[in-house]
Amino acid sequence: MSCLFDNILAQMNRIRPRVHCLTNPVTMQDVANILLAAGGSAIMAQEPAEAAEITAICQAVLLNTGVPDAEKMRACVISGERANELGIPVVLDPVGAGASAFRLRELEKLTHSVRMALIRCNQEEAKALLHIWNGASGGVESGVTESVEEQTDLARKLTEAYQCAVLVSGPRDVVAEGGRAEVLTGGDARLSRITGGGCMLSALCALLCGAEADPWEAARTAGALWRSCAEWADRESRKTSGGIGTFHMRLFDAVERYFYRSTEGK
Numbered sequence: 001m002s003c004l005f006d007n008i009l010a011q012m013n014r015i016r017p018r019v020h021c022l023t024n025p026v027t028m029q030d031v032a033n034i035l036l037a038a039g040g041s042a043i044m045a046q047e048p049a050e051a052a053e054i055t056a057i058c059q060a061v062l063l064n065t066g067v068p069d070a071e072k073m074r075a076c077v078i079s080g081e082r083a084n085e086l087g088i089p090v091v092l093d094p095v096g097a098g099a100s101a102f103r104l105r106e107l108e109k110l111t112h113s114v115r116m117a118l119i120r121c122n123q124e125e126a127k128a129l130l131h132i133w134n135g136a137s138g139g140v141e142s143g144v145t146e147s148v149e150e151q152t153d154l155a156r157k158l159t160e161a162y163q164c165a166v167l168v169s170g171p172r173d174v175v176a177e178g179g180r181a182e183v184l185t186g187g188d189a190r191l192s193r194i195t196g197g198g199c200m201l202s203a204l205c206a207l208l209c210g211a212e213a214d215p216w217e218a219a220r221t222a223g224a225l226w227r228s229c230a231e232w233a234d235r236e237s238r239k240t241s242g243g244i245g246t247f248h249m250r251l252f253d254a255v256e257r258y259f260y261r262s263t264e265g266k
C-alpha cells in the first residue's frame, strides 16, 4: 500500500516538516510523538504574543480547538492569519464543534478570519460546521454515524461551504474537495476506543500538507495510511494477547513503519 504513496512520503521525509500545533492538552503528547514517529516534528505554542513568530518558522499549522478558551482561540486566529500571509497550509480540527454554543461561535470567527487548506473532523463536527446539527451532542466523540451516501454528501457540502479539502472521519472516512470525493475503508474500530485517534490523524494530514502536498493528496494519503497503521497495530497487539494499551503503543510503531524513511546523515 505504501508504494502508492512513495512520492509524497519521500518528499515529507526530505523536508521533515515542522508543524505548529495549537492543540489540546488531552492529546498533546500523542500528537507530538506521532509527528516525530512519522518523520516530522512539532512545536506546541499557544501564547498569542508568540503565535505569529512561531508560525513563521514552521511548514504547516494545525489548529485543533479541543479544550478551547478565549486566549487560545485568539492565538489560533493570529497563527492562522500569519500562515495565510506566508502561504503556509492550515489544517483545522474543530473538536466538539457541536458540543457548545461557545465552540461553534469561536469556530465561526476563526473560519471567517483564516483560510483553511483542510478540515479534518468527525461527522457531528461536520454537521455543526454546516449548521445542520441540533441533536444531542456526543461531546468530542461523534453523536452521529451516517450511511456512506449521507457521509459523502456531508463531506461534499463541507468542502463547498468552506472552500477547502475535507476529511470527514468515522467507521469509514470520506475525503472531498471541489467536485471529487473518495471513501476510505479498512482500518480498525479500536482506533475509536483510544482518545486522540482523530487528533493524530489531523496532525498527519498537517504534516503531509507541510511537505508541499496538495491538501486533497495529503488527506487521502494520511487517511489511508492511518487505517493501515490501525490494522497493523491490531494484528501486532493480538500476537501478544495485548489489549487497548498495547494497541495504542503499537500505533506509534506502525506510523514509523508506514511513514518514516531514514535519510542519510540524520
Ligand SMILES: Nc1ncnc2c1ncn2[C@@H]1O[C@H](COP(=O)(O)OP(=O)(O)OP(=O)(O)O)[C@@H](O)[C@H]1O
Binding pocket: 095, 121, 122, 123, 140, 141, 142, 169, 170, 171, 172, 173, 186, 187, 188, 189, 190, 191, 192, 194, 195, 196, 197, 198, 199, 200, 201, 226, 227
Ligand atoms: N469503527 C471504526 N472503524 C475503523 N476506523 C474507525 C472507526 N471509527 C473511527 N475510526 C477511525 O478513527 C480515527 C478517528 O476518527 P473519529 O471519527 O473517531 O475522530 P474524532 O472523533 O475526531 O477522534 P478524537 O476526538 O478522539 O481525536 C479516524 O482515522 C477514523 O477513520
Ligand SMILES: Cc1ncsc1CCO
Binding pocket: 024, 026, 027, 066, 067, 095, 140, 195, 196, 199
Ligand atoms: C477527550 C477530549 N476532550 C477535549 S479534547 C479531547 C481529546 C479528543 O479530541
